Structures are given as C-alpha cells and as structure tokens.
Amino acid sequence: MAPFARNRLLWGTVSCTFFLAVNSLYSSSDDVIELTPTNFNREVIQSDSLWLIEFYAPWCGHCQRLTPEWKKAATALKGVVKMGAVDADKHQSLGGQYGVKGFPTIKIFGANKNKAEDYQGGRTSEAIVDGALSALRSLVKDRLSGRGGGYSSGKQSGQDSGGSGRKDVIDLTDDTFDKNVLNSDDVWLVEFYAPWCGHCKNLEPEWASAASEVKEQTKGKVKLAAVDATVNQALASRYGIRWISYHQDLPESEKTLVDYDGGRTRVDIVVVALICFQRMHPPPELLEIISEGCL
Template sequence: MELLQGVLVSALVITVHGFYTASDDVIELNPSNFNKQVLQSDSLWLIEFYAPWCGHCQRLTPDWKKAATALKGIVKIGAVDADQHKSLGSQYGIRGFPTIKVFGANKNKPDDYQGGRTSEAIVEGAMTALRSLVKDRLSGRTGGSGQSKQSGGGSGAGDKKDVVELTDDNFDRLVLNGDEVWMVEFFAPWCGHCKRLEPEWTAAATAVKDQTKGKVKLGAVDATVHQGLASRYGIRGFPTIKIFSKGEEPEDYEGGRTRADIVARAMDLFSANAPPPELHEIIDQDIFKSTCDDSQLCIVAVLPHILDTGASGRNSYLDVMRKMAEKYKKKMWGWLWAEAGAQMDLESSLGIGGFGYPAMAAINARKMKYSLLKGSFSETGIHEFLRDLSVGRGSTASIGGGALPKISTVEAWNGKDGQLPVEEDIDLSDVDLDDLGKDEL
C-alpha cells in the first residue's frame, strides 16, 4: 500500500511540475541553460512558455511533443515552465499561457508565433520561419547566430556599447543626477568571476535597453582604475553590483548572475519607477488604435451616459479605473473609456450592452480576441477579472468582424454635468384652441 501511495505521489509531482521528460523531443529550458542552449545557438527555436495548472497548456502538450519529434534535427522545440521560472517569463513579457515565441536570427528579439496549435500547424509555422531565416542568410541580412553582425558583443548575447563605461568624471552626472535607474557593476579586469559575468551583463544590457526604452541602464566601473568610486561605495570584492535610483541611497543587488536574473530585476525596477498609464477617452480612431496596437492588452470601459450619472458618478468610475491602472502598471497595458452610445460599432463588436453599463472588456489587438468583465465594476471585481486574464484563466471570444471596429470622432467630455437638450418654445398665441376642439367633434 505504501509503495502504491509513493508511486501516486511521484506521478502527481511530475504532473504538477512539468509536462515533458528526458524521453521527449521537447527540450526543457530554464534560467541555467537558456543562454547557452538558445541565445548562443545558430538553430531556429520554437519555445512554449507554459504553466502546469493551465488547461490550454495541458491540451497543447501532445501536439507540442508530436511537432518536436517531426522537427527533430531541423528546428528545435523547447518549453519553459514560466510558473516556476518567472524570471524567464518576465524577460520575454509573458502575460498568458501558453505563449509561443520564435527565436530566429536575432535571439534578443523573438517573434510571437501566431499560427494554430495542432501539431500540423506548428510544423508548418516552424518551416515557414525556417525558410525565412535561410532566405535572410542568403541575402546576407543576418549574422547567422543569435545576434546581428553589428552587435559587437560576444556569444551572440548583446552589444557591448549598451553597457555604459562609468568613470570618476562621468559617474555623478550620468548616474546620480540622471533620471534613469542604474544597475552598476564594479569589476576588476583580473577577476575570474567578473570575466564570467561579462557576457551575461552585456546581453542583459541590450535586452534591458530595448524593453525599458532606456529608462533602466546597465553600467560598469573598473574599480582598479577608478578607486575613488570604489572607495566611496565601500567596494570590497568583485564583481559587486549596486542599484542607483535618483534621490535614494544605493542598494546592493543580491540576485542571480544570469542574463535572465539581471533582466528580471531590471524590469521590476522599471515597473516600480514607472508612472501609471494614462486613461484616455476614446474620441477618435487614432487614440483607440495606437493604444491597443502598442499594448498587449487594452482595457476598455463603456461608462453610463453623463445624464445618468452626472460628473461625480462618472468620476467615481474613472477613479476606480485609475486605481486599477496603477495596480497593474507593471503589465504596461493600455486603458481607455467611452460613453455609452458614443461608439456603437465598438460596443457591438465586443458584445457590450447586454449586461448594462458600466461595462468593461480587455482586448488583445494582435490576436483579435477580447474578454468581458462579468463581475462588478469595482476595485474587487475588476481586480479578479484582470488577475484571471494575467494568468491565462479568462475566457475569450473573437472580436466581431475579425478586425478592430471603426471609431467615431466625438467631442471629449468637458468634465461637467450633462445638460438636457433645450426644447424649442412653440408660440400658440395665434391658435384658437376652442375651434380645434369643435373641429374634432
């Protein structure tokens, strides 16, 4: 009996912690092997980021295995348990499960896989990506490894120019007086640990520059040359990494030394220091399209007519949205709202209106999918809705018409209470009401 229980427990552990074993042709990836296996590889990779509890991921598993077997020796098929290895998921902006990325010529900028989820569709998508990669190599547009020819970095890991060389002369100006958040490595050229960190630091610098648009920077100080800086910050061993945020005391970096670990910490710093996203009223096509195109998800609310709520009621709804935008600012989603009836094509394409107002939907413009808020339009209700979406639990539907709806150009709300239309006065002085009554009789 005890033996049987042990077997069942072992099986349960395997089920919870991973879908793939050493006997599968799917290569399990993690922060320890990702850089060497993928980023330094000349191969084309299709990589699934999954969570063991995700039902869609469970259904994908047999097809992912079949595709891996069919593509063995041609295209590499990998899988990352992003629930366990959150640093890798964060590094590549994984917001839902399963997410499939194509790592081709430029390993620092993988493409989203947009094909079907059957084994046949996966194989076809992989071969299409492979043909494109080979065509680019023939035309000389790629360096043939995980980096461009212009990168100048080693091991296909990034561009050395993205690591800012910091000195006694420029440190205060760039780091202490700048608006960016800095991660600074203090190193010694003879230090073996520093040499091993260098390619990881370089790769992370390029990734962080791209993903934060320069708001978080990675720098390096040769502490044997700039001993004044090393002394000022109490550097005793190498490499030492410190975090500098404007107006705050420097903080010791205690995380891992892989590219994934460094990028994950940088993204946390970026999110913590970023202002909440703006909440825009949908008044024309440009605002709607740019917000939804630039964000993985755009959260759209349709609020009651101003005559139904007045300014105070509308502002209370907008305040709830602003609080949620602040709470979820790390996701870098877009936030929009419209008045009921002002954007009828939008309401129709999202199925809004059947549940009354206010209503809310989350739109994925890349996949032309949306999900509707079924709970209350409150901090609790919206939090539960967005939390489920962020971990891949929300139900979705296709946007009506298969394209983003046409947006009407309307005047922006002036922040005031609504006014009823002025009724036209009718002059009845020339009308003999008695005669009208006689005619009717």
C-alpha cells in the same frame, strides 16, 4: 646580475602589455554604459532613471563570466532600466566611494541616487532582468506614495483621495479614435469598458488615478483613454473588446496593438506606462573615449 635584471625588466614590459589588452570587458557597441569618475555624476546621479551598475576588475574571473550575462540583460532592458559598468580596478576612487571591496559588486541606484542598494539576486541574465524589474516596481511605488525622488511628489494627495476624478482619462469614440490614437506620435493605453460591468467599475478609480500620474510623469506623452464598448460597437468589434496597449512609437507601416496583461491597480498601470514611455526614447549615443585626457 646584469642579465637577470634585464630579464626582469623585459617580463614587466610584457606583463603590462597583456594587462592593457584586457583592460575593458565592455565596448561602445554593447548596451552597457561604461562609467568613469568623469561621467558618473552626469549619467547616474543626475538621472531620473533606475540604474544597475557592475563594479568590476578586468582580471577577475567572476567578472569575466558575468560579462555576457550582463550584456544580455542590458539589451533586454534597453529603454527600460539603465545598465552600467565601472572598471573599479582602474577607477578605485569611484569604487571606494560606494564601498566596493570585491569583484564583481552590483549596485542599484534608484530614487535616492546618493544611497545605492546592494543587488542580491542571481548572476544570470534572467535573474538580473527580474531583479531590475522588481526594483523598478518599488521605485514607482515610492513615487506614487510621495517617497521617491526624481519626479514631483507634491501632488499625490489629491490623486490618492480621488479628487482628480476622470479629468485625465480621454474618452474615445468610433469617430475620434483614429484621429486621436492612430494619427498620434504618443503612446496610448486604452480601456474598453461596459458601464454595467462590475470589474470596470472597480477599475475606474485606479485607471483615473494612474492617468493623472502618468500624464505628469511623461509630460503628456503617454495617454490613458477609455472607450464605452456598448456604445462604440464598431470600434469594440475591430479590437475584439479587449484591454490593449497601443504603441505609437513605430512607423506608419509597423504600428501594432499589444494586449495588456498586467495588473489592474494604479501601480501596475503606471509601471507599464512608464516602460512604454522609456521605450519611446532610445538611449543616448555612446561616444568611444580613447583616454580620460581627451575629455
């Protein structure tokens, strides 16, 4: 019996060593943030960002196949939506807290971080990105209507009623554009309009309302402006009299103009503005944690 018992002990040791070698599907070099009971509350619950979080087990074949897609989606959404991963086999208490019964389970943590939603979309990187942007749009709509969390919603009634007017839209001219926009560290969304244009008149209240909302949510770091293209013809000619989103988060030699192709409602404009704002702030540096005992 002794040799048999010794063989069983040796096999148990080899099995344990192999398990540790595949203990994590992600590393600090990925754009996926690894979450544990130690940092989950700080990173997710106390965050104003939208999170997509995968609860996985390292030995799960479905999880292993999802990993490269999850990484690709995280890279594509970097600075826009946070992507996390929890080893729910190792941190069973965290998985149990959110009702994880199988792997992989994907949860969306939106406005109400204490009530996560199940992700029901596909498992390709494209489907994950689409699902994330759809959730982001819903989050912004909730905030605009005063139902969302994270940002102040007590000032929405004035904007909804049109009481804010154009007070937060910055009027730009041939003489002031370069000084205000090109020499700024902020992000600018600039409308080129004609006073007689019907489409411009329809947009004006949406643009004004979005300007107030964006100013509050980004603390003035994203600005909405307007240029009368019939008066400031030199400036309009320079940019082809088009809707543009000016990204000022690049070095002087790399400043670029990007055509705005989004919708013309307040919600559409705010979503684009928030995406631009989040891209200005790179995600925090990830520290590689060797063990939970190091914290």
